[in-house]
Amino acid sequence: MIKAGIIGATGYTGVELLRLLALHPEVELAVVTSRELAGTAVASRYPNLRGHVDLNYSSPDIKALADCDVVFYATPHAVAMNTAAELLATGTRIIDLSADFRIKDIALWERWYKTEHACPKLVEEAVYGLPEVNREAIAGARLIAVPGCYPTAVQLGFLPLLEQGLVDSGRLIADAKSGVSGAGRKAAEAYLLTEATESIKAYGVAGHRHLPEISQGLSRAAGEAVKLTFIPHLTPMIRGILATLYAPVKSGTQVTAARLQSIFEDRYANEPFVDVLPAGELPATRDVKGSNNCEISVAYNEDTDTVIVIAAEDNLVKGASGQAVQNMNIMFGFEERAGLNVVALMP
Numbered sequence: 001m002i003k004a005g006i007i008g009a010t011g012y013t014g015v016e017l018l019r020l021l022a023l024h025p026e027v028e029l030a031v032v033t034s035r036e037l038a039g040t041a042v043a044s045r046y047p048n049l050r051g052h053v054d055l056n057y058s059s060p061d062i063k064a065l066a067d068c069d070v071v072f073y074a075t076p077h078a079v080a081m082n083t084a085a086e087l088l089a090t091g092t093r094i095i096d097l098s099a100d101f102r103i104k105d106i107a108l109w110e111r112w113y114k115t116e117h118a119c120p121k122l123v124e125e126a127v128y129g130l131p132e133v134n135r136e137a138i139a140g141a142r143l144i145a146v147p148g149c150y151p152t153a154v155q156l157g158f159l160p161l162l163e164q165g166l167v168d169s170g171r172l173i174a175d176a177k178s179g180v181s182g183a184g185r186k187a188a189e190a191y192l193l194t195e196a197t198e199s200i201k202a203y204g205v206a207g208h209r210h211l212p213e214i215s216q217g218l219s220r221a222a223g224e225a226v227k228l229t230f231i232p233h234l235t236p237m238i239r240g241i242l243a244t245l246y247a248p249v250k251s252g253t254q255v256t257a258a259r260l261q262s263i264f265e266d267r268y269a270n271e272p273f274v275d276v277l278p279a280g281e282l283p284a285t286r287d288v289k290g291s292n293n294c295e296i297s298v299a300y301n302e303d304t305d306t307v308i309v310i311a312a313e314d315n316l317v318k319g320a321s322g323q324a325v326q327n328m329n330i331m332f333g334f335e336e337r338a339g340l341n342v343v344a345l346m347p
Helices: 012-022 062-066 084-088 106-113 120-125 131-139 149-163 211-222 257-267 317-331
Strands: 002-007 027-033 070-073 093-096 143-145 172-178 228-234 241-248 274-276 294-301 306-313
Touching (some): 002 062, 027 062, 070 317, 084 093, 084 120, 106 211, 131 211, 149 172, 149 211, 149 228, 211 228, 257 294
Parallel strands (some): 002 070, 172 228
């Protein structure tokens, strides 16, 4: 049994962490922080946790957090980098759900997040928490940078193609749709029910800050710099991501739908949370809602010599908090499905 703390557990990723950790067989929730809500019962903020989380929010305190074996940062970007070094020095491990330690190129991170990085030394040490790629490194890490929601779906979809060298890495396209919860729990006009419902719109067309993170991971898989057109969309649903990915087959390479199906099935055969669907079946966000699963299908268009991959995940679970718990399980040697072996919600 380990003790866990959560910094900033007031938003959607925070409550997902609470929901998953509250029933985890190997975890005792010890500290849940919020400056704004200090002294307030967690269950009064999130009534769904009544009877499962009997804690009050407290102000962030390094001494209290240092008594935890692991601390999750469920905070906005540019927060964790200010206190992570101090907490790591106490021997506590950190799993950061923000983007503070994801991108290795500090200048690139500063350009996209428009602030100076407060702790660049830790960026080099941080392990990118995509278990399907970095499981061994995660097991020995002190600091995990949990991937973003879009980057998780897009990378899992493209990885088998790039690792096998089957597609033109200079002409990749990711068309991705996300539910409104991806914007976080904040009062903003664009995310009001009357503004977001019965409509779909693209955003970040000129550039989205998940792009450098995705490109970093895909370039590593390809062994060369990739060029990716990434366009996210806001859809009128609460949670979920559906990513439709297009990759032209590399000149001189022969593929078939059957070969692609086999490549994807072999690549993810031993991955507990990646489900490659049978040929002809397509993922849907409702099929992964509330679960840590990423569903993937692969198809081949002979007329355009293009591979089409579709990936669906819950942006708050496999795209955030569930993946964070998966990382924790690997770090502490727990069964990887512990606390995550749940059936998706239907309808």
